[in-house]
Amino acid sequence: MHSGNQQTPQRKKSKIPFRLNFLLLLVFLLFAALMAQLAYLQVVNGDMFQAEVERTDSSIVTKEVARGQVYDSKGRLLVGNEPESAITYTKNASVTAAQIRAVADRLATLIQMPDTIKLTKRDEVDYYLAKKENLEAAGKALTKSQKYNAAGDERSGTEQYQFEVANTMAKGVTLSKSEQDAARIYARMAGAYQLSTVTIKNSGVTATEVAQVSEHLTEIPGVSVGTDWERSYPNGNSMRSVIGSVSSEQQGLPEDELNSLLAQGYSRNDRVGTSYLEKAYEGVLKGTKSRTQVDVHANNSVTDEQTIYGGKAGDNLNLTIDSDYQKIVEKVLKEQFDRAKSAGDAQYSDGAYAIAMNPKTGAILAMAGVQNDPKTKKESDDALGTINRNFVMGSAVKGATVLGALMDGVITPSSNTQVDDPIYLPATPVKKSVYPAGTYSSLNAVQALEVSSNIYMMNLALKEGKARYVPHQLINFGNNVFTIMRSYFSMFGLGPKTGIDLPGEIGSYLGPTHNDEGQLNSGKALDLSYGNYDQYTLVQMVQYISTIANGGYRMKPYIVQSIQENGTEGTKGAIVDSTTPTILNRVPFTQDELNVVKQGMYNVVHGSMAWGTAHPLKDITPAMSAKTGTAQSFYIDPDHPTANPPETTNSSFVGFAPSNDPQIAIAIVFPNLDADSEGNYNQQVARTMIEQYYKLNNIK
Structure with missing residues (x-):
């Protein structure tokens, strides 16, 4: 029996630590804040984020256009674009x-x-x-x-x-x-x-x-x-070295110009002109790329494309050169050089070059070159050798020597006769002309040009340099003798670059005025007077003879006559630019002084003196005027240079025609022929160049 005061046992009270309660409260508050933020983002900024999801970015995509074409002076296509099927990929x-x-x-x-x-x-x-x-x-x-x-x-x-x-x-x-x-x-x-x-x-x-x-x-x-294009050359290899090259898409931009071209808006795989005309006129020929706006969705899918600018094909170049005449010059130059090789006269020769120019405007009419490897005998086109190689040209420069002396006042149109005695210097071979010593007791300027007297020109140098000649004694020239003669030469273009619109032109090579001991090269000053010292390019030579032909105006040579828009469906558009003839300087001789030299050059072809140098060309009608030249040179083997290299001869020729109204000037050089060569190869080239130009242009 239980006692009445027995108590029921009490349950033990559960206790949750305060830290746990605080943690639960913190979690609740953070969750509530998160829900509030989500609600804020959805309700308040929902539209903005929806727009961001639907956002598109716009990019401008460019595409190449057809490159401009090149035509000759008669409108014949020299360089075109051959369309061809292409497999392309857009990334x-x-x-x-x-x-x-x-x-x-x-x-x-x-x-x-x-x-x-x-x-x-x-x-x-x-x-x-x-x-x-x-x-x-x-x-x-x-x-x-x-x-x-x-x-x-x-x-x-x-x-x-x-x-x-x-x-x-x-x-x-x-x-x-x-x-x-x-x-x-x-x-x-x-x-x-x-x-x-x-x-x-x-x-x-x-x-x-x-x-x-x-x-x-x-x-x-x-x-x-799709379709793409490649450069095509309907005329084959004719003028290819002048026209230049275009890189392929695989080659892209030239490494040495990469940064510059990228800064101009090119892409790395763009095709660009890499040499000569293609390079010089890149800005004209390339055209303007098409521009397409591409809209890209936020998920990187393209949503829309819109052409902003359809692009513009490159403009065309119209050249000053008649391709038919160019081929004639190339053909005769090669024929005569091969004739020289067959005759054994070109065993050391590295080629032959010819150029023609309109003396009144500076327009280049033809430029051709044959480069020859004396060892392998392999030949290649080298028209650019007319602007990027220089040679000792010999007596062909004597027109500038005589006119320089006339302008200097050491001779006059009415008083220019000089004795024609050889010049003897100490420890130096006699300096004379090609003909035997004593052939002429004296010569005037016209006669000296006809028979190409070296003695006459050396006497002019003595007078310009205020030097007194005593046989077998050193000549005491004034230190400015080179400066005087070269200043006159440069007025005609023999010295400075001509400024032709092609990259890669070089200037003259001017020999040293003093020897290693610091003494004036007196003998070389005499050599300079008859063209046997300084070296000139052929384009300088044609500029020089043109200056005489046109009455004293040194014209800037050019090969691009005009720039013309590309029309639709292969037609030609409007002319956007034309080359205006540029006078670089006027040589300050008088008409009487010029007449002396012009008469001398006329007599080189049409005179009656026994030692006249180009009489075989007197049957060309209308008549032409000219000056021939030969210069001593040496063959230097780059692989095996020797102390006594074989002696060779540079054979040169300049001329203009018709004599009374010059419309064409020409310059020719056959460097490093055999020293005893008598082939007159340059005169054969000159005959063809003049006669065929007459024929093509109906000059009678």
Whole structure:
């Protein structure tokens, strides 16, 4: 029996620590704040974020246009653009390397890539690593130091990829023939900028390849079939060295001009002129690229494309050269040089050059060159040798010597007769003319030009240099003798660059005025007077003879007559610029002084003196005037220079026609012929150049 005062046991009271309650409260408050923030973002800024999701970015994509063409003076096409089928690829903004490889693999089964397209080891490795499994394997093979930097932070994906590439290249990869083809395609595709278009194949694309690619476009996203162009040359190799070259899309911008061209808005794979006319007139020929605005969604898909500017094809160049006449000059120059070789007169010769110019305007009418390797006897076109090679020209410069002396006042039109005695200097071979000593007791200026008297010219130098000649004694010239003669020569163009509108022109080579002991080169001053010291380019020579022909105006030579817009469907548009003849300087001789030299040059061809140098050309009608030249030179073997190199002769010729109304001036040089050569090759070239110019231009 229980006692009445027995109590029921009490439950033990549960106690939750304060810290736990505080933590629960904090969680509740944070959750409430998060809900409030979500509500704020959804309700207040919902539209803004929705717009961000739907946002598109606009990019401007440019595309090349057809390059301007080049025509001769008669409107014949010299350089055109040959349209051809092309397989192109436009790189999407979000495409991955694996996706590009998949397209390249498929495209490789549809087209045949030329084996000539260079495939580097890096190209092979990039293609190899574009496959997901290969990239994952390469990533797993990275060492700790390759995956993490010194601070223990994981390297960026770009850094890790460089290590993956290096490791794979060290290990080496082997690609099958089909994989190599695909790798060539992949390299072109992967190298494109986002949203830019590159050409995969544009040469030799067959109709079958076009059909196959067209049928499978859905399987190869980004690939298209279109048209491209390549430079074509209807005249073959004629004038190719003057016209120059254009880089291919694979070559892109020249490395030495990369930064400059990029700053001008070019892309790395743009085709540009790399030499001569193509380079000099790049800004004219390139045209203006088309511009397309591409709208890209936030998810990197293209939503819209709109053409802003359709582009403008490059402007055309109209040259001063008649291609028919150019071919005639090239042909006769080669024929005569080959004749010299056959006769044994050109064993040391490195070529032959000829140029023609309108003396009244400076328009170049033809420029041709044959470069010859004396060792291999191989010949090549070298028309540019007329502007970038200089030679000792010999007596052809004597017109400038006589006119310089007339302007200097040491002779006058009415008083210019001088004795024609040889000049003897100490320890030096006698200085005389080609004809035997004593042939003439004295000569006037007209006669001296006809028979090409070196003695006459040396006497002019003595007078200009205020020197007294005593046989077998040193000549005491004034220190300014070279300056005096060269200042007159330069008035005619023998010295400064001519300014022709082609890159690469060089100036004269002026020999030293003093020897190693600091003494004046007196003998060389005499040599300079008859053209046997300084060296000139052929374009300088034609500028010089033109200055005499036209009455004293040194004209700037030019080869581009006008720039003309490209019309629609292959037609020509409006002339946008024309070259205006430019007078560089007026030589201050009088008409009487000029008449002396013109009469002398007329007599070179039409005179009656026994030692006249170009009488075989007197039957050319209308009559022409000329001056021949020979200069002592030496053949220097660049591989085996010797102390006593073989002596050779530079044979030169300048002339203008018709004599009474000059419409063409010419200059010719055959350098390093045999020292005893008597072939008169330059006169044969001159005959053809003048007679055929008359014929083509109906000059009677």
